[in-house]
Amino acid sequence: MILPEHLTFEDLNNLLADENPLELSSAAWDKVTRSFRFLEAYMARAERPVYGVNTGFGSLCEVQISSENLEELQRNLLITHAAGTGALLPYKLVRMMLLLKIQSLSKGHSAVSPELMQGLLCLYNNGFLPLVHEQGSLGASGDLAPLSELVLPLIGLGTLANEQGTRIAAGQWLKEQGMEPHRLHPKEALALINGTQFMQALGVFQLLEAEALLKQLPRIAALSVEAFMARPEPFMPHPHAIRPHPGQIKAAAEIYHYMQEAGTASRQTPYVQDPYSFRCIPQVHGASIDAISHVREVFLREVNSVTDNPNVFPDEGLVLSAGNFHGQPLALAADYLAMAMAELASISERRTYLLISGQRGLPPFLADDPGLDSGYMIAQYTAAALVSQNKQYCTPASVDSIVSSNGQEDHVSMGANAAVKGMKVLENTKTVLAVEFASASRALHLRNNAILAPELSRWIQEWTQVNHREMPMNLIMEQARNFLFP
Numbered sequence: 454m455i456l457p458e459h460l461t462f463e464d465l466n467n468l469l470a471d472e473n474p475l476e477l478s479s480a481a482w483d484k485v486t487r488s489f490r491f492l493e494a495y496m497a498r499a500e501r502p503v504y505g506v507n508t509g510f511g512s513l514c515e516v517q518i519s520s521e522n523l524e525e526l527q528r529n530l531l532i533t534h535a536a537g538t539g540a541l542l543p544y545k546l547v548r549m550m551l552l553l554k555i556q557s558l559s560k561g562h563s564a565v566s567p568e569l570m571q572g573l574l575c576l577y578n579n580g581f582l583p584l585v586h587e588q589g590s591l592g593a594s595g596d597l598a599p600l601s602e603l604v605l606p607l608i609g610l611g612t613l614a615n616e617q618g619t620r621i622a623a624g625q626w627l628k629e630q631g632m633e634p635h636r637l638h639p640k641e642a643l644a645l646i647n648g649t650q651f652m653q654a655l656g657v658f659q660l661l662e663a664e665a666l667l668k669q670l671p672r673i674a675a676l677s678v679e680a681f682m683a684r685p686e687p688f689m690p691h692p693h694a695i696r697p698h699p700g701q702i703k704a705a706a707e708i709y710h711y712m713q714e715a716g717t718a719s720r721q722t723p724y725v726q727d728p729y730s731f732r733c734i735p736q737v738h739g740a741s742i743d744a745i746s747h748v749r750e751v752f753l754r755e756v757n758s759v760t761d762n763p764n765v766f767p768d769e770g771l772v773l774s775a776g777n778f779h780g781q782p783l784a785l786a787a788d789y790l791a792m793a794m795a796e797l798a799s800i801s802e803r804r805t806y807l808l809i810s811g812q813r814g815l816p817p818f819l820a821d822d823p824g825l826d827s828g829y830m831i832a833q834y835t836a837a838a839l840v841s842q843n844k845q846y847c848t849p850a851s852v853d854s855i856v857s858s859n860g861q862e863d864h865v866s867m868g869a870n871a872a873v874k875g876m877k878v879l880e881n882t883k884t885v886l887a888v889e890f891a892s893a894s895r896a897l898h899l900r901n902n903a904i905l906a907p908e909l910s911r912w913i914q915e916w917t918q919v920n921h922r923e924m925p926m927n928l929i930m931e932q933a934r935n936f937l938f939p
Contacts, residue, residue, distance in 0.1 A: 454467075454468060455476050455477070456468070456475055458478070460753075460757055461753070462657075462749065465661070469545065469552070474578040475552070475555070475574055475578055477559055477570065484559065484560065485558070486567050488563060488767055489565060489567065489638070491564065492564035492640060492765050492772065504762075505763060506639045507523060510643070523639045527637035527639065527641055527642035528642065530646065531601050531604060531608060531645070532605075534597045534646055535602045535611070536598045537585065537586030537587075537589035537598040538586050538589055539586050539589070540586070541587070542585045544615070544616045545658070546654050546658055547583060547585050547603065548582055549657060550585065550653075550654040551577045551603060551650075553653045553654055554573065554603065554648065555570070555577060556756065557758065557759055557760055558570065558644060558645075560759045562759045562764045563640075563644040563759065563761050563764070564644065565638075565641050565644050566638050568635065569641055572607045573604075573607070575632065576606065576607065579630060581615050581621055582615075583603050583604070583605060584612050584613065584614060585599050585651075586598070586602060587873050588869075589869075590868075591855070591857060592779075592780030592783070592784055592866035592868030592869045593780055593781075593862060593865040593868075594776075594778040595647040595648045595649060595762075596646075596650060596652060597646050600645060600646040600647075600650060601645075603645075604646070606626060607634070609623050609624050609627055609634035613626050643762070645761075648761045649780050649783055651869055651872070652780050652787065652869055652872045653752065655873065655875065656786065656787050658876075659787075659872075659875050663745050666883065666886070667745070669886065669937050670797065671704065671707035672711075672908075673886055673893065673937070674734055674801075675707075675711040676905075677804045677892075677893040678708060678731060678734075679711075679717060679897065679903055679904075679909075680815075680896035680897045680900065681727070681731060681804070681808060682722050682724070682813050682814075683727045684720070684722055684724065684727055685712050685719065685720055687732045688709035688712060688734075688735065689718075692735075693705045693706075699739075700742030700746070701739030703742060704734060704738035708734065710906075712906075714906035715904050717904060724813070728803070728807060729803075730804045737796060738800070740796070744789055744792070745790065748786045748790045751782055751783065760777045760778050761777070762776065763775070779866055780866035780867075780868030781868070783866070783872070784866035784867055784868030784871045787851070787871035787872045788847070788849040788850060788851045788871045788875075791846060791847050794878050794882045795840075795878050795881075801836070801888075802833070802836040802885055802888075802889070804893075805832075805833050805836055805885075805889045806833055806837075814900070815896055815899060819899060829892050829895060831926060832891065832892065832929075833888065835884075836888040836889070839881040839882075839884055839885050840881075840885060842881060843881050843882070846874040846875075846877055846878050846881075849871070850867040850868070850870040850871035851866060851867060851871055853867045853870075884930065887937055888933070890933050891929055891933040894913055898917065915936075
């Protein structure tokens with residue numbers, strides 16, 4: 454499959470699902486070759502040192518390196534910067550990191566050799582990927598530690614693993630590919646490890662998962678609305694026309710559609726108003742929908758950007774050292790994404806709480822025999838624990854900065870930490886929504902005369918085909934999560 458010049462989220466989904474080898478277009482190869490040749494010619498006539506090409510790195514940028522040591526300079530950069538720790542990233546996230554790094558370097562502003570690009574493509578296409586840790590990046594200057602680990606095998610170092618977990622030493626992997634360790638040209642190691650591809654990969658994954666979550670969200674909420682016998686007025690279009698946030702309008706319309714199909718859009722209930730977790734679904738869900746939409750725009754721009762340093766501009770004859778590696782745009786967006794997801798979990802848990810609270814004709818804890826049977830009591834505890842943990846994870850990382858590199862890197866984004874904790878919020882939110890779904894399904898079962906939209910009715914029937922009667926609650930929750938987010 455040819456790597457598109459400009460990636461969309463649909464492209465990313467398709468590329469990661471495609472088992473055919475990834476290739477560059479002829480136009481991309483031309484850009485890569487031209488930028489590499491340009492830097493060679495530029496350095497041959499340069500009268501002053503060029504950062505990262507013939508100087509040290511970070512606060513050592515004033516140290517000039519002799520021409521005979523330039524390859525060793527780049528090799529040492531990868532070795533010393535591969536300082537990650539903590540849990541290993543899943544295979545699919547490492548693959549996404551590599552895809553995004555190839556995309557950035559293919560733009561022709563990084564001066565890497567065609568041979569290095571061939572090595573990266575081989576790494577992407579061969580079924581074994583480097584082991585990359587999730588901790589160690591400050592989010593400026595780029596994701597140095599994880600990106601160093603990502604490319605170590607190209608110089609014969611490090612370890613790779615396939616999707617099943619089988620490991621292989623980098624030297625052996627190179628032999629099996631018929632490759633020699635790559636001899637790094639000036640700037641190549643810096644081009645490889647400067648950049649935001651760790652943050653990008655985690656954020657893109659969260660956004661792709663958020664799409665699936667947002668498809669299930671209105672169906673889960675609609676089940677709860679019907680199970681709690683909530684009033685229809687909050688979902689009618691009129692209130693949202695006079696406060697026209699796009700997400701709010703969308704969230705209201707989705708649930709009102711299900712109520713219209715079920716014939717409950719004109720339902721009269723003895724309850725004057727519903728608690729906010731039901732009445733304000735459009736406003737709360739809608740705000741998160743709009744936030745996620747904004748974050749998608751930020752990440753899509755970044756995916757199609759060049760984020761290493763320095764950058765070469767062959768048409769203008771320039772080599773410029775700037776700061777595109779700084780992750781602040783992604784750090785703020787990742788924090789925002791985590792908060793948006795956490796709020797969906799927060800309001801979901803409140804709906805679960807009301808469903809098990811013994812109100813509106815439903816038994817306490819949705820139990821067959823309250824007292825003898827605790828029903829969904831502890832499932833709600835679990836949801837509450839995860840919502841509380843989400844709040845802790847939503848302390849923003851992007852407002853923090855710790856001076857590094859002897860003061861040269863005196864402001865960093867902490868975007869990698871924002872992205873890592875965002876992954877945890879996403880996983881917690883899926884589980885909290887699964888608890889709501891299971892609780893609403895149980896409540897509707899107890900209201901055996903409940904009328905649902907045909908789509909929701911078929912959905913519930915598919916779920917209730919599984920016999921949950923004697924199943925421990927943790928298995929019910931696990932099955933609900935797998936049912937919603939396979």
